[in-house]
Amino acid sequence: MKVDQGPSPRQRRGHGRPTLHDVADAAGVTRITVSRFMRSPHLVAAETSERIKAAIDQTGYVLNLQAGQLASGNSHIVAALIPNVGHSIFAETVQALAEGLHGSGYELLLISTGYSMEREEQQLRALIGWAPAAFIVTGRHHTAGSRHILGAASSSGTPVVEIWDHPKNAAHGDGFALIGFDHRHAGKSMAQHLLAQGHTSLAYVDSGVAEDFRAHERGEGFAAEARRAGASVKIVRAPTGDAFDAGRRVLEQFVSKGRKAVTGVAFSNDHLACGALLQAQETHIEVPGQLALMGFGDFPIGRQLRPGMSTLLPPRADIGRTAVEEVLRSLASGNAASSRELPCELIVRGSTLKGSS
Amino acid sequence: MKVDQGPSPRQRRGHGRPTLHDVADAAGVTRITVSRFMRSPHLVAAETSERIKAAIDQTGYVLNLQAGQLASGNSHIVAALIPNVGHSIFAETVQALAEGLHGSGYELLLISTGYSMEREEQQLRALIGWAPAAFIVTGRHHTAGSRHILGAASSSGTPVVEIWDHPKNAAHGDGFALIGFDHRHAGKSMAQHLLAQGHTSLAYVDSGVAEDFRAHERGEGFAAEARRAGASVKIVRAPTGDAFDAGRRVLEQFVSKGRKAVTGVAFSNDHLACGALLQAQETHIEVPGQLALMGFGDFPIGRQLRPGMSTLLPPRADIGRTAVEEVLRSLASGNAASSRELPCELIVRGSTLKGSS
């Protein structure tokens, strides 16, 4: 017995899929009973349940979420805006978001902003049409328009969580929950590590991506700490393009431009740092002997090269897990999501440890 | 004049956001006119448009997509199921999907299946509740349940595209559009390259992920071609876990187990191959002198190590671009999406070229 296509019995506008009504007819009950069965089976008599169950697989019925959400007034979509879904640094966070939401009854709507605040705002505007139940955005820098949208959502009870950031001096308070770590402090840790190794002439290689504010902040923290300790410090910006190549070119610069004075370099991510390490090895610069290098992110390759790349391990997956946790908690309790600090961990390997190379 | 919260005038159930009705009232027209203005502004008189425009920003109105889709009967969601959104090999494809859909009026609903067919089926079941306008799935291996769901969608006019595959002998015809390349043929190319370099004792290191069928198929193609040419060939499976480490361990095996006879090894991806290359260098095995290595995927790191890693470059971004193209074309024309072959490119670097190391 198939759903008929041609001259149909009950004239319908929508696509021909079975509806609650069809199931109800087949089971000899009304729509509401079927609806109830779908959401709270225990409120339906056992015998009725059986009939409905049979009717459901007979018709091949699937609940239409859109209709349900329209009627109930709350969507089951969690929107997450990530600078670059595929980038090594965010991959695990995204994975954790998906993992955490799986089975919660909420669906993850994942958006790549391409590290562009304008793009983020556009996406947000498109998203609000979906009336997401919660927003997860990356970082605390947004256009005025984005802040307005998120603020409106937040003040009408929609959880808004900013991930991958958590400045200690939350002077700037948009009131959104922040889940992550202090990037200035991360930069400071990097500087401290190099200083502790006896370096007094430092450099920070910033991300070539203009809107990677978090990398810039790490640089600021790095420079501030270096100066505080009386060391010299240079900040250079990596070229755009392949990160390994960028790292290589930066190293060339350091060598050719007579910046040999620099002995300790921190990079805004491990790929840059590893590119520099490879370049150093090929041009016979000893690491860490002549030059100590460290990265950020603890990407797999950093552990593989010799000497291993010292780095800061950010709580990549934890950020995702915690964000979902907060969102779900907030959704369930009605209270706003709260901020959580998740610190980085310093991973020391051969690229900064004199004893090792 | 704010939307009131307390004892409201028009008793409403939904969340307090403004609706078409509010805008219509404010503009002194009916809802349908506003609706029309939102979708086909050119059908509305200039003067009326002005009034509506004013009413819209006065009320802060946003179109509710869910309601619209329910009423019109067609969703604007394109669902894409990818084994691992963050994995290097898929990152560009995902990026291209997002890019291509941006501005098309469709939203990308991105799902990671974790390389599990069961998981894929679960996700599909959850997804159909959203009535996606199109499905993009990875590969041509799915559970019977998934095939059933996709088949039903397809035969009711919903485009279904399988990406990252395109077997030449499409004996198996689910009828879905296939966008990608023939993995057996890719494996064959890899074997041919090693054979052409004079190797007669080959090995293929298969992915440790059981459900990475495409990697297995490349191995089959590789082995078949090797045998055809009279070479010996072994297939081993990489351990799971960090891919670089897995590659290292596989290389250790080759050396310790007296499998020294093997002189040419192809890996199911570049990370495995690069791990092996690093391990070889550290244990003073000459590449390509004693052992030629090649990978698959052309990941950035393969270009950076010395000697460079020979590999097969799959049309990562092209697959995504083309998939979106086909989906949109199909959606617009009503015809089913069609298959497209997008071949891989052989990238020869030092790891297989005797003259270079």
Add this chain to the structure above:
DNA sequence: TTGAAAGCGCTAACAG
């Protein structure tokens, strides 16, 4: 434990 009535916010179809 089940049902009736009303409506979520928007749009198709046809008039005018």
Add this chain to the structure above:
DNA sequence: CTGTTAGCGCTTTCAA
């Protein structure tokens, strides 16, 4: 160019 009417498929009261 604009309005009327009648839903899309489901869920929320509230009553039986």
